[in-house]
Amino acid sequence: MPVATLLPFTATPSRKSASPTSFRLTEKFILLLVFSAFITLCFGAIFFLPDSSKLLSGVFFHSSAVETNTRTGPDSSDSGSAGNDERVLAKIKKDHEKALLEAKDTLQKRPDEIKQDIINEKEKVVKESVSQGGKDGNNLPFVEYHRPPGATGHEPLDSETRERRAVVKKMMKHAWDSYRRWAWGSNELRPVSKQGHSSNLFGSIKGATIVDALDTLYIMEMFEEFDAATDWVEKNLDFNVNAEVSVFEVNIRFVGGLLSAYYLSGKEVFRRKAVELGEKLLPAFKTPTGIPWALLNLKSGIGRNWPWASGGSSILAEYGTLHIEFMHLSKLSGNPEFAQKVMNIRKVLNRLDKPQGLYPNYLNPNSGQWGQHHVSVGGLGDSFYEYLLKAWLMSDKTDEEGKKMYYDALQAIETNLMRKSSGGLTYIAEWKGGLLEHKMGHLTCFAGGMIALGADGAPSDKTGHQMEMAAEIARTCHESYARTALKLGPEAFRFDGGVEAIATRQNEKYFILRPEVIETYMYMWRFTHDPKYREWGWEAVQALEQHCKVEAGYSGVRDVYASTPNHDDVQQSFYLAETLKYLYLLFSDDDHLPFDHWVFNTEAHPLPVIKKDKTDRPNEVE
Ligand code: DMJ
Numbered sequence: 001m002p003v004a005t006l007l008p009f010t011a012t013p014s015r016k017s018a019s020p021t022s023f024r025l026t027e028k029f030i031l032l033l034v035f036s037a038f039i040t041l042c043f044g045a046i047f048f049l050p051d052s053s054k055l056l057s058g059v060f061f062h063s064s065a066v067e068t069n070t071r072t073g074p075d076s077s078d079s080g081s082a083g084n085d086e087r088v089l090a091k092i093k094k095d096h097e098k099a100l101l102e103a104k105d106t107l108q109k110r111p112d113e114i115k116q117d118i119i120n121e122k123e124k125v126v127k128e129s130v131s132q133g134g135k136d137g138n139n140l141p142f143v144e145y146h147r148p149p150g151a152t153g154h155e156p157l158d159s160e161t162r163e164r165r166a167v168v169k170k171m172m173k174h175a176w177d178s179y180r181r182w183a184w185g186s187n188e189l190r191p192v193s194k195q196g197h198s199s200n201l202f203g204s205i206k207g208a209t210i211v212d213a214l215d216t217l218y219i220m221e222m223f224e225e226f227d228a229a230t231d232w233v234e235k236n237l238d239f240n241v242n243a244e245v246s247v248f249e250v251n252i253r254f255v256g257g258l259l260s261a262y263y264l265s266g267k268e269v270f271r272r273k274a275v276e277l278g279e280k281l282l283p284a285f286k287t288p289t290g291i292p293w294a295l296l297n298l299k300s301g302i303g304r305n306w307p308w309a310s311g312g313s314s315i316l317a318e319y320g321t322l323h324i325e326f327m328h329l330s331k332l333s334g335n336p337e338f339a340q341k342v343m344n345i346r347k348v349l350n351r352l353d354k355p356q357g358l359y360p361n362y363l364n365p366n367s368g369q370w371g372q373h374h375v376s377v378g379g380l381g382d383s384f385y386e387y388l389l390k391a392w393l394m395s396d397k398t399d400e401e402g403k404k405m406y407y408d409a410l411q412a413i414e415t416n417l418m419r420k421s422s423g424g425l426t427y428i429a430e431w432k433g434g435l436l437e438h439k440m441g442h443l444t445c446f447a448g449g450m451i452a453l454g455a456d457g458a459p460s461d462k463t464g465h466q467m468e469m470a471a472e473i474a475r476t477c478h479e480s481y482a483r484t485a486l487k488l489g490p491e492a493f494r495f496d497g498g499v500e501a502i503a504t505r506q507n508e509k510y511f512i513l514r515p516e517v518i519e520t521y522m523y524m525w526r527f528t529h530d531p532k533y534r535e536w537g538w539e540a541v542q543a544l545e546q547h548c549k550v551e552a553g554y555s556g557v558r559d560v561y562a563s564t565p566n567h568d569d570v571q572q573s574f575y576l577a578e579t580l581k582y583l584y585l586l587f588s589d590d591d592h593l594p595f596d597h598w599v600f601n602t603e604a605h606p607l608p609v610i611k612k613d614k615t616d617r618p619n620e621v622e
Pocket of ligand 1: 603
């Protein structure tokens with residue numbers, strides 16, 4: 001601003017009307033001199049008077065020194081700055097001494113006392129958060145995360161097992177890298193034509209392989225890959241689709257995969273996504289009985305059943321394979337609705353008469369009556385039985401209803417469906433209106449592992465017997481592999497027309513990288529440590545490497561009896577979720593995902609046991 005514009009205020013009244021330019025030059029000079037002397041005086045006063053720096057900071061800056069002074073008490077203003085300084089120093093000294101005393105006190109404590117203090121402190125924080133209505137950005141309640149033991153393992157001691165385990169990890173790397181290169185974001189990979197593949201089971205939800213593989217990547221300690229998958233989930237996994245999905249498939253692969261990734265890694269994004277998807281599945285239960293529809297449009301919430309399923313029925317293995325994921329959804333979301341929905345399924349089933357104690361595969365969700373009386377421990381029935389047992393185990397053996405339903409059902413299966421061939425192979429047949437079809441599916445082979453897992457909880461006189469049954473089924477399923485040209489198992493094999501454990505129909509000869517036989521080897525190994533199970537698993541590894549591995553991943557084959565493989569060009573997401581995970585665990589020590597802390601969902605996604613005494617908080621201090 002030019003000095004001239006300031007001068008009129010110093011002019012005399014008689015000069016009121018005169019313009020500033022009417023000052024003479026000497027007047028201007030004198031005025032300027034006086035003005036600059038005044039300014040110099042003011043600055044001098046500010047900088048040279050005692051304690052002027054405090055005055056400055058008090059005026060221009062909101063300094064901490066000022067704050068400290070104003071907090072020293074009501075009389076601080078009239079006691080002078082020297083007094084304030086003394087008080088501040090005294091306070092600092094006092095705080096310091098207090099901290100020293102506390103540290104000394106802590107050092108004298110035993111480790112368990114320190115641990116308890118930390119737990120108390122954490123609980124206080126949790127309580128405060130809850131009492132403040134602690135919600136995160138997505139309206140989820142605050143949940144304290146505790147990683148259950150055995151999320152990752154360690155190298156097996158014996159060198160052969162170590163090498164075999166390393167081979168399985170390499171297989172996972174090849175499957176994953178190929179998917180990442182050729183089909184990133186698609187549901188599955190076509191490893192021969194090197195492109196993405198999508199089945200309509202997931203509607204237009206994308207990334208099935210990514211979500212299905214997350215936990216396998218984690219347990220194999222492939223963390224760079226796990227992080228890339230997590231990043232994709234964060235940025236791209238979207239359930240806001242106007243498309244019809246299979247409630248069962250989406251639950252076991254996506255909800256199960258997300259839950260498992262959450263429990264292994266503690267990353268909130270997985271909890272958030274799992275609950276979001278769970279909520280989208282809830283409209284499927286809007287039927288007169290509460291038995292959910294098989295198919296659901298995620299946008300409109302309109303459900304229906306497969307058109308081929310007996311008179312509009314829902315399917316046992318589908319509505320019966322939601323329980324363990326939904327119990328965890330309630331736990332993680334604080335919303336009891338998930339648990340209520342699946343407990344209601346139990347209620348409906350318990351009201352119904354069961355032919356010979358068996359559960360037919362079809363149930364009408366409108367009438368609450370059975371459809372056709374077909375019973376199977378393979379496709380359409382399988383994982384219903386698995387989830388009865390696992391619901392009990394996952395509840396830390398408190399779910400007595402699940403337990404009873406499982407052991408009663410197993411008894412009915414043994415009596416009505418289990419048979420021994422003339423060649424001495426035990427198999428589980430299918431039941432159609434009272435008549436047996438002597439066929440066993442690859443899917444049914446999971447039952448060896450299930451029966452072994454449940455044997456311990458059976459009445460004591462039955463434990464040994466059930467372990468024998470499990471071992472027999474494992475042997476039969478191994479035979480179904482051993483009797484083929486490629487040493488891989490067919491989709492279904494028969495015990496009639498003079499054959500045993502062999503597929504006789506062309507449309508039953510394919511192998512689509514399914515896990516069930518290897519799953520059973522893994523359980524049998526854990527419970528018996530009989531080396532033959534690891535050997536059988538290794539045979540499968542070699543066959544997979546020889547016949548299913550292609551340049552860009554792994555492919556199923558169309559005929560396991562043909563001397564050379566004819567690839568079907570699909571790398572199923574369950575190959576990464578289940579087949580490779582079970583193989584890896586088969587060659588790992590038992591403390592990697594130990595059974596007393598983890599239960600595998602039907603897609604091999606490990607979910608923690610909900611401990612009744614809250615000892616599912618083992619890593620508080622670590
Ligand atoms: C998987 O998606 C699950 O194991 C399911 O329970 C049945 N089959 C496939 C793999 O074969």
